[in-house]
Amino acid sequence: MSLTNDQVRAIARLARLSLDEGEVAEVADKLANILGMVGQLQATDTTGVAAMAHPLDAVQRLRADEVSETDHREHYQRNAPLTEDGLYLVPRVVE
Amino acid sequence: MTALHAETLAELAGRLARGDCSSVELTRHFLSRIAAHDAGLNCFISVLEARALAQAEAADRRRARGEAGPLSGLPIAHKDIFCARDTRTTCGSRMLEGFVSPYDAAVVERLDAAGVVTLGKTNMDEFAMGSSNETSYFGPVRNPWDPARVPGGSSGGSAAAVAAGLAPAATGTDTGGSIRQPAALTGLTGLKPTYGRVSRWGMVAFASSLDQAGTLTRSAEDAALLLAAIAGADRRDSTSVEAAVPDYREALDAEPGRLRIGVPRGFFDEGLEAGVAVAVREALGEYERQGAALVEVDLPNLQLSVPTYYVVAPAEASSNLSRFDGVRFGHRCEAPQDLLDLYERSRGEGFGAEVKRRIMTGTYVLSAGYYDAYYLKAQQVRQLITADFARAFERVDLLMGPTTPTPAFELGAKTADPVQMYLNDIYTIGVNLAGLPGISIPCGEVAGLPVGLQIIAPHFGEAALLGAAHRYQRATDWHRRLPAAYA
Numbered sequence: 083m084s085l086t087n088d089q090v091r092a093i094a095r096l097a098r099l100s101l102d103e104g105e106v107a108e109v110a111d112k113l114a115n116i117l118g119m120v121g122q123l124q125a126t127d128t129t130g131v132a133a134m135a136h137p138l139d140a141v142q143r144l145r146a147d148e149v150s151e152t153d154h155r156e157h158y159q160r161n162a163p164l165t166e167d168g169l170y171l172v173p174r175v176v177e
Numbered sequence: 178m179t180a181l182h183a184e185t186l187a188e189l190a191g192r193l194a195r196g197d198c199s200s201v202e203l204t205r206h207f208l209s210r211i212a213a214h215d216a217g218l219n220c221f222i223s224v225l226e227a228r229a230l231a232q233a234e235a236a237d238r239r240r241a242r243g244e245a246g247p248l249s250g251l252p253i254a255h256k257d258i259f260c261a262r263d264t265r266t267t268c269g270s271r272m273l274e275g276f277v278s279p280y281d282a283a284v285v286e287r288l289d290a291a292g293v294v295t296l297g298k299t300n301m302d303e304f305a306m307g308s309s310n311e312t313s314y315f316g317p318v319r320n321p322w323d324p325a326r327v328p329g330g331s332s333g334g335s336a337a338a339v340a341a342g343l344a345p346a347a348t349g350t351d352t353g354g355s356i357r358q359p360a361a362l363t364g365l366t367g368l369k370p371t372y373g374r375v376s377r378w379g380m381v382a383f384a385s386s387l388d389q390a391g392t393l394t395r396s397a398e399d400a401a402l403l404l405a406a407i408a409g410a411d412r413r414d415s416t417s418v419e420a421a422v423p424d425y426r427e428a429l430d431a432e433p434g435r436l437r438i439g440v441p442r443g444f445f446d447e448g449l450e451a452g453v454a455v456a457v458r459e460a461l462g463e464y465e466r467q468g469a470a471l472v473e474v475d476l477p478n479l480q481l482s483v484p485t486y487y488v489v490a491p492a493e494a495s496s497n498l499s500r501f502d503g504v505r506f507g508h509r510c511e512a513p514q515d516l517l518d519l520y521e522r523s524r525g526e527g528f529g530a531e532v533k534r535r536i537m538t539g540t541y542v543l544s545a546g547y548y549d550a551y552y553l554k555a556q557q558v559r560q561l562i563t564a565d566f567a568r569a570f571e572r573v574d575l576l577m578g579p580t581t582p583t584p585a586f587e588l589g590a591k592t593a594d595p596v597q598m599y600l601n602d603i604y605t606i607g608v609n610l611a612g613l614p615g616i617s618i619p620c621g622e623v624a625g626l627p628v629g630l631q632i633i634a635p636h637f638g639e640a641a642l643l644g645a646a647h648r649y650q651r652a653t654d655w656h657r658r659l660p661a662a663y664a
Binding site: 095124140 | 276481495506519526528533534536537553555556561594595610
């Protein structure tokens with residue numbers, strides 16, 4: 083298993099992670115090792131085996147669709163990097 | 178009289194009940210231990226002195242009014258993955274360096290309600306991703322048995338704090354061995370309950386189908402005391418299970434009849450260090466002397482548990498950690514050019530190398546064209562691994578074997594090659610994939626370093642697990658040993 087630097091840049095872009103150019107080759111190496119190790123799974127015969135999503139085969143519990151929480155916006159926004167008038171600020175998206 | 182910091186929670190609870198000491202005195206004792214010893218170990222990210230003393234005073238007042246419960250006034254530490262209202266919760270990451278929890282985790286809320294005192298928040302591998310506590314943004318934790326060695330991870334700060342007597346007990350979380358492995362490497366009792374036994378509400382998410390909260394203590398009895406307080410359904414965590422919570426303390430003394438103990442052949446393969454194998458075999462001998470029957474069992478897909486985990490856990494992590502976007506909370510880069518730049522640089526700067534590797538591994542295995550080959554395949558193999566355990570439990574009551582292949586290794590020994598680090602969790606990971614409860618208890622030493630015996634039970638078999646651990650601890654004293662420098 084090997085990964086090109088371009089493949090690593092593409093994965094990082096999908097994951098929304100900046101990588102320094104100097105890091106790319108090392109990341110490629112280590113990711114390739116990890117993917118090589120998990121590649122062992124390919125040799126296992128899983129014909130007819132159902133995929134397992136939950137250790138107890140539980141199903142999602144449902145609740146009535148009613149208001150159960152009170153408004154904590156102001157409290158929660160204390161952790162926000164940048165807000166104004168109760169809104170989260172980000173760089174302009176629409177000109 | 179043994180020193181306060183060498184005692185179990187149960188013993189300290191006895192002192193408080195008899196009036197030998199107050200919760201304030203006990204809390205001050207542990208705070209002064211932290212002040213004296215933590216600089217060399219780096220167990221704590223935050224020490225909550227004022228909060229702890231206020232909780233201790235409140236516990237003493239309740240006791241004076243005759244309202245004390247079994248845990249009232251006992252100090253513990255929380256892994257810094259659990260939110261505690263109005264205190265910093267970092268998860269060992271630069272991403273959350275300045276994050277102040279707006280609410281309590283269910284585990285914190287329940288222990289607070291039981292009158293427990295929180296000494297502080299313990300160091301951990303960043304976002305619980307690591308087996309050595311070397312990925313923490315706040316620096317590595319050192320093993321009190323040998324400061325050149327790691328305490329294990331990811332709950333390494335909790336483990337080192339209890340092992341060094343800086344706290345009598347601590348909480349932890351276990352996604353692939355993160356309670357049991359550090360417990361083994363520091364000579365503690367580490368309990369990972371059944372998936373869903375304890376609410377994950379307010380616990381920073383890593384891999385949601387595997388994560389479970391548990392405890393690091395000096396004894397199985399202490400684990401039973403804490404589990405009784407934290408177990409149970411919670412409507413805020415839809416994966417917490419609505420199953421009755423037995424009286425774990427009472428179950429410790431139940432007579433199990435003739436116990437059938439399964440010994441998985443694969444747990445004693447060539448990867449296991451000889452000295453560890455000897456200590457674990459001796460512990461199995463102790464169970465035989467107590468009347469148990471040892472039965473060899475096979476877990477044919479055991480060696481696939483590491484590759485399966487390293488698809489499932491990173492896939493879930495890449496999804497869970499997408500919430501860290503530099504917008505609502507967490508680290509934000511300086512002067513972003515546009516929204517994409519804001520996301521990429523905030524995450525690139527906020528996450529450390531191991532977390533980035535896991536997110537990228539998860540992104541890769543979930544990406545178009547690779548999903549079936551990796552993610553779907555891993556979920557199918559997970560089914561096979563789970564079925565192996567179920568088949569074994571048709572024949573035996575418990576499974577036993579080593580917790581780790583070696584005792585504590587040196588700092589830096591496995592950081593160059595992530596795959597070598599991952600393989601260290603070969604005996605613990607399958608338990609998470611199958612959602613089973615497991616415990617590690619100290620059962621010997623190799624060259625002065627502790628060795629852990631792992632016991633695994635069927636789903637919701639915590640009472641049997643704790644009972645078996647307790648019977649071993651009544652007959653042996655490995656769990657009472659302290660590292661000489663901290664005795």
